[in-house]
Amino acid sequence: MSKGILMSNNNSSNEDEFELRRGPWTLEEDNLLIHYISTHGEGRWNDLAKCAGLKRTGKSCRLRWLNYLKPDIKRGNLTPQEQLLILELHSKWGNRWSKIAHNLPGRTDNEIKNYWRTRVQKQARQLKVDSNSKKFVEAIKNLWMPRLLEKMEQCSYSSSSSIGKKHNPPLPTSPLTNNQEPCTKHTKSHHDNNTWSSLENSRIYSSDSMNVMTENVTFFNNSIQDECYHVESVSQQPDFSYQEMSISECEVAEANWFKDEMAEEGSLWNMDEFWQFRKLGDADI
DNA sequence: AATCGACTCAACCGCCGGCAG
DNA sequence: GCTGCCGGCGGTTGAGTCGAT
Numbered sequence: 001m002s003k004g005i006l007m008s009n010n011n012s013s014n015e016d017e018f019e020l021r022r023g024p025w026t027l028e029e030d031n032l033l034i035h036y037i038s039t040h041g042e043g044r045w046n047d048l049a050k051c052a053g054l055k056r057t058g059k060s061c062r063l064r065w066l067n068y069l070k071p072d073i074k075r076g077n078l079t080p081q082e083q084l085l086i087l088e089l090h091s092k093w094g095n096r097w098s099k100i101a102h103n104l105p106g107r108t109d110n111e112i113k114n115y116w117r118t119r120v121q122k123q124a125r126q127l128k129v130d131s132n133s134k135k136f137v138e139a140i141k142n143l144w145m146p147r148l149l150e151k152m153e154q155c156s157y158s159s160s161s162s163i164g165k166k167h168n169p170p171l172p173t174s175p176l177t178n179n180q181e182p183c184t185k186h187t188k189s190h191h192d193n194n195t196w197s198s199l200e201n202s203r204i205y206s207s208d209s210m211n212v213m214t215e216n217v218t219f220f221n222n223s224i225q226d227e228c229y230h231v232e233s234v235s236q237q238p239d240f241s242y243q244e245m246s247i248s249e250c251e252v253a254e255a256n257w258f259k260d261e262m263a264e265e266g267s268l269w270n271m272d273e274f275w276q277f278r279k280l281g282d283a284d285i
Numbered sequence: 286a287a288t289c290g291a292c293t294c295a296a297c298c299g300c301c302g303g304c305a306g
Numbered sequence: 307g308c309t310g311c312c313g314g315c316g317g318t319t320g321a322g323t324c325g326a327t
Binding site for chain 2: 022023024025059060063064067068110111114118122
């Protein structure tokens with residue numbers, strides 16, 4: 001198998017394969033790849049790389065196309081619905097990023113993997129639990145998912161996506177980015193003035209949010225494609241019952257977390273959302 | 286303005302399975 | 307059955323960016 005880093009260390013340049021490029025793609029390379037695939041299609045990546053005149057490995061071309069250049073790639077922040085689906089599917093399948101990605105149209109396994117590592121695993125670290133532990137999975141189900149559901153409800157009020165720009169530099173957006181399904185149905189307001197009170201009451205949703213969950217997820221599911229995972233079937237499964245779940249461990253974890261980590265950025269919340277809460281807190285509303 | 290640390294995410298790496306010869 | 311190639315997948319890295327100081 002070709003390895004550019006080794007080839008570049010060899011005596012260079014009398015053969016094309018010794019000129020393989022690595023690192024960030026240039027606009028010119030992107031254009032070459034896009035143009036070639038638009039006329040010849042995907043596949044046979046090694047041949048494609050040569051024929052397109054790219055000094056890249058086939059693997060590199062494939063990765064660039066699938067993770068960045070492909071027209072139906074969605075850019076920008078994951079929506080609450082998508083986050084919810086990731087959490088749900090990961091609890092079912094584990095680190096099967098590709099499999100999970102197949103159920104989030106327009107999202108790549110790489111993106112989901114990055115989301116999990118940078119957001120979800122951070123929460124686990126803060127709770128001082130393993131991200132694969134039962135305790136953390138319960139924390140997700142009892143705390144995080146209900147919060148996402150709440151956020152989905154709030155989406156029905158506010159179609160603008162202005163929340164939380166921190167750490168989310170503007171990305172080049174494809175048309176799909178602005179084509180998210182609006183999450184409607186529930187119109188209950190959660191515009192608490194006391195945001196921390198709202199935070200601490202989040203656990204309440206573990207008992208009464210099941211219906212909300214079911215309806216919202218069902219609604220969301222209706223908006224995705226047939227080959228996608230049907231979430232409502234899961235919400236009907238006993239093993240996904242919020243009501244029956246013991247939350248004592250989560251309560252302990254949550255209490256410790258609130259005590260120790262409240263002043264820090266990051267929580268069982270989406271980072272953007274948490275930042276918004278901090279801003280509100282700083283404003284002493 | 287400069288520096289530093291945290292964070293993001295594109296890209297790479299190694300491994301594995303499928304397949305053709 | 308063996309070997310080599312290829313594509314796909316999950317894990318990891320590091321450059322760039324941003325906010326805090």
